[in-house]
Every structure is written in structure tokens, then in C-alpha cells.
Amino acid sequence: MMHTSGFATRAIHSGYDPESEQGALCPPLHLTSTFTAPTADEMGARFAGEVDGHFYSRISNPTLDLLERRMSALEGTEAALATASGMGAITATLWSLLKPGDEILVDRTLYGCTFAFLRHGLSRFGIKVRTVDMTNSDRLIESVNDSTKVVYFETPANPNMRLVDIASVSKLAHVHGAKVIVDNTYATPFLTRPVSLGADLVIHSATKYLGGHGDLVAGIVAGRTELIEQIRLYGLKDMTGAVMSPFTAMLVLRGLKTLDLRMQRHCSNAAAVAAFLKQQDQIADVYYPGLQDFPQHMLAKRQMDDFGGMIAFEMTGGLQAGKKLIDSLQMIHCAVSLGDAETLIQHPASMTHSTYEPEERVEHGIPDGLIRLSVGLETISDILDDLDRALRMV
């Protein structure tokens, strides 16, 4: 029933019946590492997967189960898996799907630690990592071949906002039997449901919009049951151990209840900020998918239900002007992370994306002068006033 309800309804109700918990409106928090069984045979059967039932919280826990059901209801997937962080989701997934000799094709622009994992993790263990600009369909067609096992990208990409066309990349990848993984952290399922567009797996840093309050670190993977169980039993249970704590799951569940409301405000605030920045002489370029002249505005309209809360921009005065702007802001804090109630600003080249070598950044679409703004939930006039005041000081 819940899969057909509206998004906000699913974010609040799906996967939970208070009657099963003595009428408790809010689901209980299962702070337990292990579970008892009435007999040795019963416990053995749970370990063998012959009967359902929890036995140890690195494999499953009722609070995590509920979060997983709720996330799969929001992403429209059969199953989901909760992990200790977004990086836990990425590493557990890729370690499960790839082996030495396999090839992964990734987009040109990736979150800094994802890029670092490909270099320091997968590449060191004999997995071939190839990079292509996935916004260029000709280059992409040349790059996918039968040795490509996984195609991996973010859309919109952190930090430069480039979009990748999920439906067309998935179609092409599937011709060659590759699995498509989309990091949907920026868009959230409120704006984009990659699996409905053809992707195999969706990954989230739930630290960001899903949690939404800047008080936790968490990750999610969603997709078909067969893939999710493979990631749970190998990547998560054996290889990374990157398990989410039940307490964190409870906080993410609480955050999800307002995801719909929060995303609406993030989107409307960001649209206003993008329009404001666009008019300023001190700003050379504004990258926001909702702007009419954003190069992929048409794709954004097709693939996203609104344009999100993230903006990137470059100052006319380059990096120094950007740093001066950051230092002159009063309400808006300089901090990494994103998707919080607070508006946050940061400089990718020296912060979130400093994992790239300086000479690599331009090639990967991360110019030194780029500034990233996560537009929060404050009163819009206060956000604009703070930016306006600081811009005058640049």
C-alpha cells in the first residue's frame, strides 16, 4: 500500500505499524548487539538463512531494518542497506561487485574521498579504474566495453553541479552488461529516483540531506534484493564492517520525516540565491541546474523534480576573492558537508576535493576558484543579506 502513497507519506509511515510495538507512535530504538533464540536449532537456522530472524547487529537490527525499508520505499527499490557513512556505502558496494582484473568506468568529477578510494583502494588491488566525461555521449560510447563491470557517477556532481543523464548512460552500460551505480546524495529521492530511470544501485551519504540536521554520519545503498544482500553479506559484513549504529538509524528516520518539507525550502532558497549571485559583478559564473542558461538545464528538467539546494560559483577576482567572501560572511559558516539547516560555504580545491593533485583538478572540472554553497533553511532575506554584505567587502 505504502509504495503507492505520496512521497511525504512514505517518508513518515512506510515500513512501520505502531500496533506491532504496543502502539508506540515513534518506533523503538533497538540498542542491542546480539539477539537470543529459543533453541540452538533455531539460531543455526537463522545463521544459515533458512528462517528470518536477527542474530547480530553487524548483519541486521530492527531499527536499521526499518530505515532500510523506508529508504527503499523512497527510492522505489526492492531493498536497501544502511551503512556507517557514505564512504562505507561506496566501499562496501564496490568491494562486493569488483574483483582484480575488472574495470570500473567513472565520471570525470567525483566527491574527493570517492576519488581517493578509487586511487588508494580499488587501483591498488588490481581493479582498473577509467575516467570519462559522462556528459559527452560520444566519449562515453567509446569508453564502455565488455570489460566494464561497473559504471559509476554522481548527478549533480559534487562540487561542480554537472549532471549525468541516468537513463541514457544506463541503457548504454546495460548493452555491455555493466552495473550502473548513481551517487544520489545531491538530488535525494525527493528530486531524482535513479533506479526508476534504469540504474542498478543508488548510493547516499545520508550525512547530508537525508539526516538533514548535521548531527550524524551515515550512508545508504538501495537496489534489487539480490545485489543488496550480496553487499550486506560480503562488502558490509566481511570486508568493511561499516555498520550503522541503531542510534544513528533512529536519527536518520527522524530526519526523513521532514525530507519533503526541507527539500522544498532548500530548492526555493537556492533558486533565489542563484538568481541573486547571477546579478553580481563580483561573480563570474554561477552553476545551478535551475538557471535558464545552465548548460544542462533541459536535462535537469527531465531528470529532477526541482533543482536542489546546492550551488557552485566562481568569483571574477578568482580564488583570493572567494576566500575574502568566505571570511566576510557572518551568518553563513565556512564548513564542509552539505544539506544541513545551516547555510554552509567552502572551497573545494583546498577542502573537500584536496584529495586531487593540483594539476588534476582542472582536468576533473574543479577549478581553483570554485566556491561551493549549500543553501540552508534560514529565512531567505537573511541569507541574501549576509551574501550581499560580504560581497561588498570583496
Ligand SMILES: *Cc1c(COP(=O)(O)O)cnc(C)c1O
Ligand atoms: C559527503 C559525500 C560522500 C561521502 O559521504 P560520508 O557520509 O561523508 O562518508 C559521498 N558522495 C557525495 C556526493 C558526498 O557529498
